[in-house]
Amino acid sequence: MKMIQEDDNENIYWDKIADEYAEEALSIQPTFYKNAAMLLNRELADCSVVADIGNGGVINYKTGNFAKLDCIDLSLSRTAVEKYKDVKNIGFKEGNVLHLTEIEDGTYDAVILQCVLHHLAGHNFATTNHNVKQALMECMRILKPDGKLLIVESTVVSWFEKIERILYPVMQAFFRLVKFDTVYQYSPQSLLKLVREMNLGTILSSQIVDVGSTIWLLRRKVPTKLTPCTVEWIAVRKQRME
Secondary structure: OOOOOOOHHHHHHHHHHHHHHHHHHHHHOHHHHHHHHHHHHHHHOOOOEEEEEOOOOOOOOOOOOOOEEEEEEOOOOHHHHHHOOOOOOEEEEEOEOOEOOOOOOOOEEEEEEEOOHHHOOOOOHHHHHHHHHHHHHHHHHOEEEEEEEEEEEEEEOHHHHHHHHHOHHHHHHHHHHOOOOOOOOOOHHHHHHHHHHHOOEEEEEEEEOOOOOEEEEOOEEEEHHHOOEEEEEEEEEEOOOO
């Protein structure tokens, strides 16, 4: 389940689909999750204590070398909890990416944000941008010095993002009308620019992730070529304080 702003309607939406989210997402876009996993595995190979925030029960990367993996979600998937109940190094806990107050500074070697940021949409773009920045800062706070923030994020081509901003209230009203989670998708260029401007750390890598022939859109299987959707990968190393 994706981490979102504190909104009762949003919480109710995610509570309803928490249990089936992982199965739906993985079955509809297996190529995307396979390609994302290769990037994640590369950066996680030397990590021991890891947080996956808003993963919705999707664990598409290797976990055998971890001492601990904390899967943190606004709404926990009972299906995922049951699936991994006998895996000693994997645990699930409730939490909000905007306010990870129960987690101490410098706890994790790596923090994973996989398809989370676009769910932080507010009532206008300024609020959305604030939410995303706050989430990224919270993730950096709980990272150890030299820890890695690993972002796999649903994005859109630049021209579509311009439409999103111009028609922001209309698009959010549409999502409410169809009873879907309100979202805002950055373009890969805008997201990378935001990360750079925030000076979060050293950018280790960034690239477009191949999502395959189909994508999960409004909880439906849609041919990728009919959408403006893309996926961006960004890996950031937290700077060690001198």
